[in-house]
Amino acid sequence: MLTAAQNELLTLTGPDTDMGRVFRAYWQPVLLSREIEAEGAPKRVKILGEEFVAFRNGRGEVGVVEPGCPHRGANLFFGRNEHEGLRCVYHGWQFDVGGRCIDVPTADAKVAESIKPRAALRALSVKESCGIVWVHFTDGAGEIPQFDFMGLPEDHYFVSKKLQECNWAQAAEGGIDTAHFSYLHANIEDGERAGLMPSAGANEPPELARYRWMIEDSRPRFTVLEHETGLVMCAARKADDDQLYWRLTQFMMPNHSMAPNSFPGDNHVGNTWVPIDDHSCWIYCYAYNPERPLSDQERHAFTSGFGIFSEVDDEFVPVRNRGNDYLIDRNLQRYGNFTGITGISEQDAAIADSQGFIADRTRELLGQTDLGVVRFRELMFEAVDAVRQGRPPRGSETPRSYRVRSGDAMSAEPAEALQVVQKRFGELGGVNLSVIGR
């Protein structure tokens, strides 16, 4: 439970907010590379409550600049995207990807040269990697976070995004809360909760049995570890034969997560929640397999909506969304699955949206299964303190510490979470991994 002031501190990310200053200390995804073509249509972009126009010039470089032409304020979204940069269609002033004014055709040469330096657009720093365009609000920022998939061949990963119509923080809190799997994503069979996959009987492999274990044990025991760039949420459920089934979720500052549904050999998936404004966010989603290319069938599934990927329209707006109550089907809810909503991603989206545009955290009853959420908030407030004191927040200057991995594990009971993570992931568990408070 937070005070009203703490809730505002956690959730608001506009230019004049503390958390806004935290976010502006990190690189953030702003577009998928495939959203803008060389000399193609400029794109309106809103991030952290600020509006920009993004475009790709004839050399393939990307600019993310303020929308208003310095001459008379016409919007550069309507600009003509030429080889050297974006040209305002009102009077023809032109700007390159760095926001520099490179042509002032309404003035003679000498006057134009004196105008250009005063006519620069505010431009964000831009880097592009693995299908995602990243921005930083300050010049000279270092490397983007080096996620696990970034070193892989192009055919090993898939990236997409989806619109979420609520504040970023409650959506992120859903992503690091594995306890809800026992209900939100359950199926219904014969009137009872059931796993997403049917139970396989004798010699059931853990890859299938985990869905049953999640239904049978709705009270996972949480341990939260910390590392140089974030947290590992470790949730242990009773499995068969005195074993424990662990779901190990990564959170990397300030808004990245990797989901826990991967035994060795499985695909890995992760999310990044990027505030558009205080009432909506883009969720960037990626899937990868460290060991093999993704199959066409897998890519097709991710594109059509599967797991953390929503079924989206051409603008990456989920087909089942807040405006249509996620096409909830009460008959399905009675006989087919627990929510009556189709799609894991859509179930997550529905419940996050349902908390309001900004969840009211002044009325909560947190229990031990909410420990991950509690630690997440502490970490965010720690980052606010850092920025207030002029220190770089956790992870912002250690891009290589983002190379972590999440997934499932089995252990005997009892077991220590720290050992389970180290055994499962080795150094990919996180740099300087430790139990919080020890």
Added chain:
Amino acid sequence: MLTAAQNELLTLTGPDTDMGRVFRAYWQPVLLSREIEAEGAPKRVKILGEEFVAFRNGRGEVGVVEPGCPHRGANLFFGRNEHEGLRCVYHGWQFDVGGRCIDVPTADAKVAESIKPRAALRALSVKESCGIVWVHFTDGAGEIPQFDFMGLPEDHYFVSKKLQECNWAQAAEGGIDTAHFSYLHANIEDGERAGLMPSAGANEPPELARYRWMIEDSRPRFTVLEHETGLVMCAARKADDDQLYWRLTQFMMPNHSMAPNSFPGDNHVGNTWVPIDDHSCWIYCYAYNPERPLSDQERHAFTSGFGIFSEVDDEFVPVRNRGNDYLIDRNLQRYGNFTGITGISEQDAAIADSQGFIADRTRELLGQTDLGVVRFRELMFEAVDAVRQGRPPRGSETPRSYRVRSGDAMSAEPAEALQVVQKRFGELGGVNLSVIGR
């Protein structure tokens, strides 16, 4: 004419308003029974500016509870409606129709027992009668108002509702203003105002002649009587042969009315205006015949839009509404009826909406035909005084005084309204009936 402060006092019914406190001293309709099925879809409800979720459990009992789960604030509208009550789909906490938390599957048994008492939902008191679900904002409230139709066999009455997109008070003022019948509901024949029913010539019965009399006399003389639970508006028009034609309208605190269009043997109809918020209300509508079952033809007419019943869609939103200017047809207005709008109910709705979302009563020119409206406002302000002084407002503790009846009557001229009402209705005219101020 009211001051701006009086107008706010009359119209605003949110939780922190004086009139809101008046309304919360009475039972109010919140749903039609047929809107929620046992173990069916929960329904979003907004009443007096506050949001709730309504559901019917497997035993047929109805709950009307606050929407946010006490655990993490997920909205219970998305909840799974099971036999014992509504289960939050985020982590499976469950609540019964009284708002009591009855299952906390994320905690072990002992912890769960300690959480449950702290996890109760705010729940309204609920009673259901004759197809309507009523709520009271305080526990232990007495009986719901005992309307005249409530003692009848089920086949003698019909209930429905319709959305009105303006403040409740001006819609109610339209309902107790019988003067407007001479214009708003007039037909046009040969370019002149005419009755809704064609005149029947010699030996025309009063049931038909009343439509002609309402056109011929647009200056009804008003007398307002009071009784234990409200008012009787008595409007006398000149009829044929030195007779008077009376329209006798009941108003029952704080928002009920019975319409005056019933000679002995006719059906009776009534309305209740329930604030959704300050800019919209649900109008509950009922028709009944004390002496016989309603025919299938009558039920079909009420369902399709007839008299006080609008033609509505599946969500009880009128087909002809504010958003489409009630499909006003200017050609019809010239040659067919006075408004160019089809439907008595729709004509009433249009004119109430047209006064603005909240009518500006600081600019009015009230005359003697507006006497009913003046008395209504006085009665509402009297109730505010009562509640401010801790007394129960009129009618709130005398549910049996709501058994009144309205209708038409004929008399010789001159006649006293009090005698006309007593002769027409007997004790159904109202308990302790008297002329105001005597």
Added chain:
Amino acid sequence: MLTAAQNELLTLTGPDTDMGRVFRAYWQPVLLSREIEAEGAPKRVKILGEEFVAFRNGRGEVGVVEPGCPHRGANLFFGRNEHEGLRCVYHGWQFDVGGRCIDVPTADAKVAESIKPRAALRALSVKESCGIVWVHFTDGAGEIPQFDFMGLPEDHYFVSKKLQECNWAQAAEGGIDTAHFSYLHANIEDGERAGLMPSAGANEPPELARYRWMIEDSRPRFTVLEHETGLVMCAARKADDDQLYWRLTQFMMPNHSMAPNSFPGDNHVGNTWVPIDDHSCWIYCYAYNPERPLSDQERHAFTSGFGIFSEVDDEFVPVRNRGNDYLIDRNLQRYGNFTGITGISEQDAAIADSQGFIADRTRELLGQTDLGVVRFRELMFEAVDAVRQGRPPRGSETPRSYRVRSGDAMSAEPAEALQVVQKRFGELGGVNLSVIGR
């Protein structure tokens, strides 16, 4: 560049604003005559932030009155428009085109006579001329502005209007900014900007060559002249053989302009930007030929969208508008025209809207091609000073000074703008024409 306070002063025209008082000192177009028929549908009208209802009585006279009936505030838009005037459909009170209450059927004759004088509607002064209904906010105002086309036979002119979804002032500034023609309205041929009309080679007449000159010289030299009722913006571009090509634009206080694209014999066109509220305006558009009737083909083109006329729907809302990004086609923008938007008028609308609902003039870099815009603002502020001091603003009492003409001209280089205008238009250049500041 303006201060924030100056920007508000220039743009806001509601009842309690300085610029609102300036506008209320002038006659303003409020409807096209063809929008209201005798005894036809009343029409909702909003002008300068105030709402009215307009109607035409059985004698063809037009009333523009406040919408609320003085009796109970019902909206007279729903009124029945009868021969003598508009009748409220609630209780039948009737009002003539001057707002006088002429019937109170709810009261007896004597009481009615005492009510009528207190029941007058606020009514604007109305005059109708050449297909446009004009209003003035004060009684006894003089003549409407006597535009050049107003003395012509009816078949010599055409009037229409179109909705613009931004503040009036930035739309007007677009109309008096001829510099943008070199870009905003350019075509693209072989990847390069090109004139709207293909170049005609040897002996190319100036009527065609002007489109080439506007592309070849994007730095017109501005001189601004003033006259009794406004300004003449004179923009000189290099033409062939040491000649100058002049575009001469008229601006008449407070919101009228005549466009510069007319050599002798061509049609003339003009615009009036009438604030609906601070975020939208109606642009009244007219075309005329002083020397001959307009052809059917020309009328058809104006109706379908041509030059300053937009392609509009039945309510005069442009088909290509803010809500659909003017159906911008990025392929067209690359290969066909500079904006990718079809229609000169739509290109102007897009760029004005793109500046925001109210352009932020506190961030601008004005150059010599913006001189017309600078002078326009000075003139508007001069009018504010006049009204503050109780003097009539420029032009408001000299309706005949609005008979001016705009167009193109050729001259040798160098040339004085004053002589160019006088030679081209004679006395139609403007009353007491002079160079500002001399």
